[in-house]
Amino acid sequence: MDAETFLQRSAGAVPVLTLRQFCDDARQFLRRPDVHLRAGWVVADFTPEPVRAAVMSQGLLTLSHAALAHGLPQLERPARVHLAVPHSRSHRPPHAGGAVIHRDRQALGHDPCRPWLASVATTVRHLLRWGTRVDAVAALDAALCKGLLEVTDLRLPTHGPGAARMHDWAALAAPGVRSILETMLRLQLVDEGMSVETAVLVDGVGEVDILVDGWLVLEADGDTHSTRAQMLHDRERDLRLWDRGFVVMRVTWEQVRHERVTPIVRAVLGRLGPLPPPERPQFRRWLERPAGVLST
Template identity: 30%
Template sequence: MEVSRALERCGGAARRPALARLGVDDAALRRAVRSGVLQPDRGLYALPTAPAGLIAVLRNRELLTCSSAAGHYNLWCLSARGLRHVYHRRQSAVGDEAVHHAGLLLPPASIRPVAALADVLIHALRCLPLKESLVMVESAVTRGDMTVGFLRDRLEGRRNGKARAVLQWVDGGADSLLETLARTYFRQAGIDVQTQVYLERVGYIDLLLDGWLVVELDGRHHADWNQVKKDHRRNNESVLQGYTALRYYYSDVVYQPEAMVAQVLAVLGRRR
């Protein structure tokens, strides 16, 4: 494979062993360096457009994990920015600009400096707050890439109690991280929650609480007017059928969950 194409497959930069797995030999690397491919460190090659963060990870021989690896696996994530989360054989080799995670169960990704999916999720469960680790795990479980049982079996002992506590809230089938979070907050408040319920002439709704309160969740920042009208008609039809409908947005679910739950409890309390 051509060196530039191999580097693109690796995200823009890679070490020699990863490139060798893609069929790149030493002679091709020498020619590529003469043609403009960068060599930031011994055995490290990069395109001029390679992200500086990727080069830093490779230079320090780290593996991305936890929230920093969510993008690689297309996981839902609330905290991809900030300090990078990495694995390194020696914690002392990781500077203050990164969060160190110890221990790997499985071999890492073959051509990119990323820990295996199971290790990424286990590190997240041990490191992140409930809502941040929960959405990462649930997205993998919903896709069928991971099971709760696999993770629970590898999180034994008292020190993993916090991580196991998150797993009890995982419930595959959510369409979005908003649905995962809202469903969890409502269940933690003692509310009966059904997800993805089908109503005639309405379609599938995100959440049905106590059998009569419809909650729809919208993560869009700039809503299309036709979609807004469609949503309003759906809400009207559900009301005609005897349901009550509430709608919440990203900022409500992620940043103001207490206010959202309080409103829902107030509405439910009237009929109860």
């Protein structure tokens, strides 16, 4: 494989030793004016800007760009690149361009295979410190669900700027949440003071997204629910839930994004509730909230 193709398939950044090992034309490629070598890593002008800025500035790509690189959901594509550097690094990193620089007093963890990328734990911690609540909680939800992170890995500060908010937002994480749509919906319901359970297993039905007051099921339908086969499957689940004494509501991305769901949920609870929750057999498994976040 030629060096340019190899670099493109490696997210635009690769160790120079690896490039020389696998590409016969590496020497000629490294002489090109659009190819840059920094701290043993090769990038090019065609390398995505976030990766190139992190490598050239010797900072860590963090916040939303890093979350997306780890497969963690974010509400929108980030408009600016965010880089993290040690707090002791007082000067602005060279070649950072228009990136936002965050100086962190805590140890910065990096991805083992991509040293220019903040680790999952560092990324989530930075989102809790400098990101939005939805993005931070959604990333933490997904990291816990995928097994990429344990709450003990976060090591949030006990004092200092933003510490209280970081702990408050981290406490909002819930187990079994698989999409940012579910995270947004749950946060809206919690903000209204409603009693919410997530990833609840119902006998004969399977897992439901959100259970309010023990009897109202909310299913957040994303793009995967648009096929005919999935719609038939969803309707069968709904019938089984109704048969077991639950009330079912299905909501869409647009309805949640525009905060149209919570007023309707409040109205349903007022008109139909309080209803006795359906019986919960002893063998039903209920997922518990994660333990509290450890501090340093």
